[in-house]
Amino acid sequence: MTDTLTPWLIRYGYEQGAFPMTMEDGEVAWFRPRRRCLFPIEGIHVSRSLAKTIRKGIYEVRFDTSFEPVMRGCLRPDGNWISEEFIRVYTEIHRQGWGHCAEARADGELVGGVYGIALGSCFCAESMFHRATDASKVALAAMVDHCRELGFTIFDAQIMNPHLQSLGAYEVPERAYDRMLREALTHTTPWSVAA
Numbered sequence: 648m649t650d651t652l653t654p655w656l657i658r659y660g661y662e663q664g665a666f667p668m669t670m671e672d673g674e675v676a677w678f679r680p681r682r683r684c685l686f687p688i689e690g691i692h693v694s695r696s697l698a699k700t701i702r703k704g705i706y707e708v709r710f711d712t713s714f715e716p717v718m719r720g721c722l723r724p725d726g727n728w729i730s731e732e733f734i735r736v737y738t739e740i741h742r743q744g745w746g747h748c749a750e751a752r753a754d755g756e757l758v759g760g761v762y763g764i765a766l767g768s769c770f771c772a773e774s775m776f777h778r779a780t781d782a783s784k785v786a787l788a789a790m791v792d793h794c795r796e797l798g799f800t801i802f803d804a805q806i807m808n809p810h811l812q813s814l815g816a817y818e819v820p821e822r823a824y825d826r827m828l829r830e831a832l833t834h835t836t837p838w839s840v841a842a
Contacts, residue, residue: 664825666771668728678805684805684808686791686802687802690788691784705781717757717776749761753779759778760786767831797836801831
């Protein structure tokens with residue numbers, strides 16, 4: 648547990664393979680799952696209906712123009728692990744150049760998105776949201792594709808759930824993830840920012 652999050656602490660934790668979450672009592676805890684959820688860097692599984700949505704260009708995808716609004720879109724009315732402290736710190740991380748987002752827009756309005764952090768050639772996706780059908784999936788597909796184009800080798804989604812699995816996510820054991828992460832931290836991409 649920790650009381651205060653800082654960009655440095657977030658970076659250090661991620662470099663060790665851990666990530667923070669706010670617990671119900673408001674405290675921040677760090678997690679290192681025994682099995683890590685990843686997406687193939689070649690791209691997510693795109694269903695026929697999602698492919699049709701992408702092909703029709705229903706959503707315009709932009710990168711890094713609305714980082715804080717994407718984070719706020721990920722907040723749920725019933726509460727979740729994203730606190731105001733997280734929003735403050737991750738928005739600062741974005742200002743420093745290693746927090747990134749993909750935004751899905753319909754008629755200019757933000758209707759879906761995904762955000763995360765870039766360390767070496769590892770992109771760690773934090774959360775995503777949608778206010779329109781398939782908007783988060785379109786943003787996620789665009790983010791994975793963009794990361795691949797930038798030279799990323801890992802697209803980390805942290806913890807597996809049925810939704811991520813349906814999009815093609817898979818798990819690797821903790822030790823395998825640690826090896827992959829150590830290698831990724833030695834690489835640079837256009838999104839790399841020195842510690």
